[in-house]
Amino acid sequence: xxxxxxxxxxxxxxxxxxxxxxxxxxxxxxxxxxxxxxxxxxxxxxxxxxxxxxxxxxxxxxxxxxxxxxxxxxxxxxxxxxxxxxxxxxxxxxxxxxxxxxxxxxxxxxxxxxxxxxxxxxxxxxxxxxxxxxxxxxxxxxxxxxxxxxxxxxxxxxxxxxxxxxxxxxxxxxxxxxxxxxxxxxxxxxxxxxxxxxxxxxxxxxxxxxxxxxxxxxxxxxxxxxxxxxxxxxxxxxxxxxxxxxxxxxxxxxxxxxxxxxxxxxxxxxxxxxxxxxxxxxxxxxxxxxxxxxxxxxxxxxxxxxxxxxxxxxxxxxxxxxxxxxxxxxxxxxxxxxxxxxxxxxxxxxxxxxxxxxxxxxxxxxxxxxxxxxxxxxxxxxxxxxxxxxxxxxxxxxxxxxxxxxxxxxxxxxxxxxxxxxxxxxxxxxxxxxxxxxxxxxxxxxxxxxxxxxxxxxxxxxxxxxxxxxxxxxxxxxxxxxxxxxxxxxxxxxxxxxxxxxxxxxxxxxxxxxxxxxxxxxxxxxxxxxxxxxxxxxxxxxxxxxxxxxxxxxxxxxxxxxxxxxxxxxxxxxxxxxxxxxxxxxxxxxxxxxxxxxxxxxxxxxxxxxxxxxxxxxxxxxxxxxxxxxxxxxxxxxxxxxxxxxxxxxxxxxxxxxxxxxxxxxxxxxxxxxxxxxxxxxxxxxxxxxxxxxxxxxxxxxxxxxxxxxxxxxxxxxxxxxxxxxxxxxxxxxxxxxxxxxxxxxxxxxxxxxxxxxxxxxxxxxxxxxxxxxxxx
DNA sequence: ATTCTGAGCCAC
DNA sequence: AAACGTGGCTCAGAAT
Numbered sequence: 001x002x003x004x005x006x007x008x009x010x011x012x013x014x015x016x017x018x019x020x021x022x023x024x025x026x027x028x029x030x031x032x033x034x035x036x037x038x039x040x041x042x043x044x045x046x047x048x049x050x051x052x053x054x055x056x057x058x059x060x061x062x063x064x065x066x067x068x069x070x071x072x073x074x075x076x077x078x079x080x081x082x083x084x085x086x087x088x089x090x091x092x093x094x095x096x097x098x099x100x101x102x103x104x105x106x107x108x109x110x111x112x113x114x115x116x117x118x119x120x121x122x123x124x125x126x127x128x129x130x131x132x133x134x135x136x137x138x139x140x141x142x143x144x145x146x147x148x149x150x151x152x153x154x155x156x157x158x159x160x161x162x163x164x165x166x167x168x169x170x171x172x173x174x175x176x177x178x179x180x181x182x183x184x185x186x187x188x189x190x191x192x193x194x195x196x197x198x199x200x201x202x203x204x205x206x207x208x209x210x211x212x213x214x215x216x217x218x219x220x221x222x223x224x225x226x227x228x229x230x231x232x233x234x235x236x237x238x239x240x241x242x243x244x245x246x247x248x249x250x251x252x253x254x255x256x257x258x259x260x261x262x263x264x265x266x267x268x269x270x271x272x273x274x275x276x277x278x279x280x281x282x283x284x285x286x287x288x289x290x291x292x293x294x295x296x297x298x299x300x301x302x303x304x305x306x307x308x309x310x311x312x313x314x315x316x317x318x319x320x321x322x323x324x325x326x327x328x329x330x331x332x333x334x335x336x337x338x339x340x341x342x343x344x345x346x347x348x349x350x351x352x353x354x355x356x357x358x359x360x361x362x363x364x365x366x367x368x369x370x371x372x373x374x375x376x377x378x379x380x381x382x383x384x385x386x387x388x389x390x391x392x393x394x395x396x397x398x399x400x401x402x403x404x405x406x407x408x409x410x411x412x413x414x415x416x417x418x419x420x421x422x423x424x425x426x427x428x429x430x431x432x433x434x435x436x437x438x439x440x441x442x443x444x445x446x447x448x449x450x451x452x453x454x455x456x457x458x459x460x461x462x463x464x465x466x467x468x469x470x471x472x473x474x475x476x477x478x479x480x481x482x483x484x485x486x487x488x489x490x491x492x493x494x495x496x497x498x499x500x501x502x503x504x505x506x507x508x509x510x511x512x513x514x515x516x517x518x519x520x521x522x523x524x525x526x527x528x529x530x531x532x533x534x535x536x537x538x539x540x541x542x543x544x545x546x547x548x549x550x551x552x553x554x555x556x557x558x559x560x561x562x563x564x565x566x567x568x569x570x571x572x573x574x575x576x577x578x579x580x581x582x583x584x585x586x587x588x589x590x591x592x593x594x595x596x597x598x599x600x601x602x603x604x605x606x607x608x609x610x611x612x613x614x615x616x617x618x619x620x621x622x623x624x625x626x627x628x629x630x631x632x633x634x635x636x637x638x639x640x641x642x643x644x645x646x647x648x649x650x651x652x653x654x655x656x657x658x659x660x661x662x663x664x665x666x667x668x669x670x671x672x673x674x675x676x677x678x679x680x681x682x683x684x685x686x687x688x689x690x691x692x693x694x695x696x697x698x699x700x701x702x703x704x705x706x707x708x709x710x711x712x713x714x715x716x717x718x719x720x721x722x723x724x725x726x727x728x729x730x731x732x733x734x735x736x737x738x739x740x741x742x743x744x745x746x747x748x749x750x751x752x753x754x755x756x757x758x759x760x761x762x763x764x765x766x767x768x769x770x771x772x773x774x775x776x777x
Numbered sequence: 778a779t780t781c782t783g784a785g786c787c788a789c
Numbered sequence: 790a791a792a793c794g795t796g797g798c799t800c801a802g803a804a805t
Contacts, residue, residue: 047805368801369784388785414786418799443795447789451797463797466788492789551789551794558792565793630790643791654794658789662795689789689795 031058034074041076050083051076057086095259098276106279108271109160110169115178118149118158122182125151127189127213129286132201133266133278135163137455139200140322141430144172145267146274147179150282157279164267164274176205189213193241193285197453199318212311216288220244221441222306223295226614245284248291253284305610309666310440316673316684317438323683323695324433325464328476328733332424335474339416346409353402354379366409376406419471426460436464438687445655446611446662447689465688472735481681482698482730484705485737486712487691488668489725490515491661493550498718499607499656500590504583509722516546523566523576553577554657556650591653598652606659607718613655618648664716665690671715675707693734705730705740 029037035055039048057063063086069078109115122128129150136142145163150156162172182188183202188211192198195215202209217239220227228238238244242253259277260269269277296303351364357378358364358371365371369387377384380400386392389410397404428435437456442449452461467475477483488494493515497505508515513528520531520542531542539547549565557565563573581588598604598618605612622645623638630639669684672692676682685695694708705728712726729737 365801367799370801386784390786410786414799418787422799442797445795447795449796450788463788466786466797468787471787553793555794556792557794560792562792625790639790646791647794651794658795691789 029073031074038074038076038079047076047080051079054079054082054086058082062086062089091259091261094254095273098259099272102272102276103157105155105157106275107156107158108275109158110167110271112170115160115170115175118160119178119182121151121154121156122149122179122188125153125188127191128152129191129282129289130198131192131278131281131285132198133274134201135265135267137197137453138428138430138458138460139197139204140428140435142201142204144176144201144205146278147175148278148282150279150286152286157283159271159275159278161271161274164269164271167271169271172205176202176207180207183207184210186210191216191285191289193217193281193288195314196317196321199315200322203318203322212314214289214293215311215314216241216244216285216292218310218314218441219289219292219296219306222302222310222611223292224614225441225444225612241281241284241288244288249284249287251284251287299609299612301609302611305608305663309610309663309670312670313440313666316669317440319673320684320686321435321438322431323685324428324431324435325475325685326478327423327427327434327474329424331476332420332474336416336420339412339420343409343412343416346405346412350402350405350409366406367413372406376402415468415470419468420474423462423471423474426462428460434462435460436686437461438464440666443662445613445658446606446666447658448662448665448687464686467734469735473733475734477695477698477732480698481695482700482732483685483734483737484694484696484700484708484728484730485691485734486694486708486726486728488661488664488712489727491664491690492554492657494718494722494724495607495657495661495664496554496587496590498722499660500587502584502587502590505587506722509725514543516543516550519546519550519580522579553581555654594653594656595649598648604652604656606656607663610663611659613651613659615648615651615655617644618652620645620648661690664718665692668692668712668715671711672708675711679704702740702744705744 039051039055054063058065063082065074065078065082072078107114109118129152131148132144133146133148134142134144143163146159146161148157148159151158160175161167161169162175163169176183183190184207190209190211191214192212193216195212195218199209199212220239227244240255242255245251245253256264256266256277260266266274293303296306347366350366354372354375355364358375360371362371364375373384373387376387379402380396382396384392389407393403393407397407423434426434436450437453439449439451442451448465450465451463452459475483490509493505494509496502497509505515508518514532517528517532517540520526520540521528523546524531524542526542531540533543534540545566549562552562552565559570559574559577562577563570566573566576568576594604595618598615602616602619603612603614620641623641625632625635625638625642629635665687669687669692672694673684676684676694679696681697683695685693687693692712696704709726709728712728713724717724728740730740730743731737
């Protein structure tokens with residue numbers, strides 16, 4: 001109390017007094033008083049947790065102060081230093097406990113006799129849980145260090161170390177050779193948690209795994225696509241076994257990092273400890289499988305879909321990822337240099353113009369919106385709300401040259417930073433190819449996501465599904481091969497036509513009219529042919545716009561935003577929507593029905609009830625906001641609450657369409673992969689939502705091109721009425737294609753020396769060309 | 778020095 | 790009054 005009062009005294013007096021007080025405290029303050037003082041400080045919440053743990057550890061006698069420091073006042077810093085030691089001793093205690101309490105049915109397999117017994121037992125099982133321990137997550141470079149199995153009929157859980165350090169064990173070659181008949185036996189089902197990883201690891205060592213029966217990770221996504229967001233305060237991606245086990249099995253789980261430290265290698269873990277950890281993994285996987293199949297059986301449509309589509313799809317993903325991509329590094333280098341040169345020019349010009357308006361000691365950073373917004377606002381005399389290129393800057397580019405330059409700069413730096421410069425760095429050292437990751441349950445609706453592996457630190461992963469048109473030409477077919485791209489023409493609208501049974505849409509598809517062009521003709525009051533395609537065969541501006549408008553409308557866009565997008569006033573947009581949707585009453589009724597359903601049930605179905613999308617927010621009760629009070633801060637929470645409901649209602653229709661379309665794509669991928677497996681040199685190359693890309697020998701035939709077309713339009717049909725459509729094109733570089741007709745019959749291809757030879761030479765010429773401009777789209 | 782978050786922007 | 794669904798990556802700036 002005295003000290004506080006004195007703080008208001010003159011500075012030098014205050015300082016002296018503080019020092020004196022501190023000295024006094026150091027001499028007299030008890031540890032309890034020190035803790036009261038420290039815990040009352042303004043600590044961050046993780047610090048506070050740690051401090052309390054240290055306090056408890058000290059009173060329990062687990063840890064004590066360093067004698068050398070005992071004469072000094074006990075500080076927060078010292079307490080936090082003690083935490084490190086405490087955590088370490090706790091971890092060691094935990095590990096010792098784990099080993100001491102190893103269940104009697106956990107067995108380490110390190111001798112030929114034990115292994116022989118295990119093989120005999122495995123042959124008697126109809127389904128087992130399997131897991132691999134490895135040196136890392138690069139399935140093309142890392143290696144297996146151990147394998148665990150759970151054998152349910154005899155309740156036995158084993159770990160077979162094959163490459164641990166400093167211990168007696170069987171060799172990897174010996175073990176994998178012995179396991180081969182088991183691993184490749186279709187009749188012995190295998191359950192994994194994240195099967196794609198383990199299958200790829202087995203393949204890396206020459207074992208082609210068969211009999212995949214269940215993947216507890218993908219199944220969990222199907223049972224609850226909201227799992228991640230339901231764990232409050234936890235990061236996204238909580239489909240790890242260690243998170244699921246406590247929630248659904250009531251079993252404590254420790255993550256690898258927690259037990260062994262962040263950069264630990266499993267091969268360094270002593271075998272007694274490795275056994276408890278690894279065997280527990282398969283035991284938990286097995287128990288989670290039983291829990292999941294029990295629940296999924298209650299909805300047979302989902303179970304049937306999971307087993308017939310999602311399970312076989314996992315093999316397809318392993319193959320597709322392993323096939324990988326070839327990049328034209330010379331092209332990337334040259335293109336990258338061009339972009340850099342231009343970016344530097346623009347940067348110099350923009351800085352010269354804006355620097356006088358930049359306040360701050362650091363040089364102006366063009367990539368920093370907080371720096372750029374004020375500087376640019378002053379420079380052009382327009383107060384900018386943000387630096388959004390599309391909404392804010394684009395409308396100003398005609399009036400202010402500096403804005404146009406900035407837009408070009410942003411586009412170029414994004415392109416080179418994210419794609420043209422970045423991708424060449426991601427070559428796999430082992431395969432020399434580029435491998436993306438595809439997550440078949442990466443989205444809540446069922447679409448694939450793509451990117452890096454969750455645990456990957458190598459930086460080799462990349463999103464294969466958002467490559468811009470300018471970056472795609474970097475991706476090339478391997479020598480003597482071509483890429484064949486096949487898309488689902490208007491996939492989502494056909495899906496809507498089927499789900500809603502709207503005759504106007506169905507008729508348009510039956511008569512082969514393009515729905516976007518039809519809408520464009522209506523809106524712009526121009527002939528259908530004129531708005532369908534440009535004379536060079538490219539999409540017209542009008543049709544592209546209608547495509548955006550249609551999709552946006554499907555996603556629940558307001559009339560206000562629609563007007564904005566069309567560049568018209570709101571009443572016009574309202575009328576337009578009325579014209580379009582008013583002429584399709586069945587579609588309108590279907591949209592309304594989706595909203596009603598989700599409000600009643602809290603979820604919606606994808607096609608054939610194969611998948612649910614749970615949207616519980618739709619069941620919230622709307623809060624009343626009195627007329628004219630919208631901006632009243634008192635109603636902020638009510639506004640947020642109601643917009644959650646609005647969002648849920650928009651999601652209902654979208655989830656049905658996106659979910660059903662993703663099922664069509666996945667089923668088609670499985671069929672396509674079956675076809676590729678029969679054709680030497682064929683592979684599935686990529687999947688981008690409504691498009692499949694194949695890698696095929698350049699001498700593939702017209703008949704085979706027709707087979708691809710057939711796979712696309714007949715693998716998954718929207719009922720008996722709505723036809724599917726596809727465009728198939730042949731490419732040397734991704735994004736630079738020609739139709740199959742042109743490829744097989746076009747004048748530049750036909751030759752006196754024979755069709756095949758000429759065609760190969762044609763693609764070789766294209767390969768050499770390297771002139772791909774493809775600026776903008 | 779590393780990790781997290783938001784803005785922004787790429788894809789369908 | 791607000792106002793478009795599903796993703797992933799990069800950068801800047803802040804937090805730890």
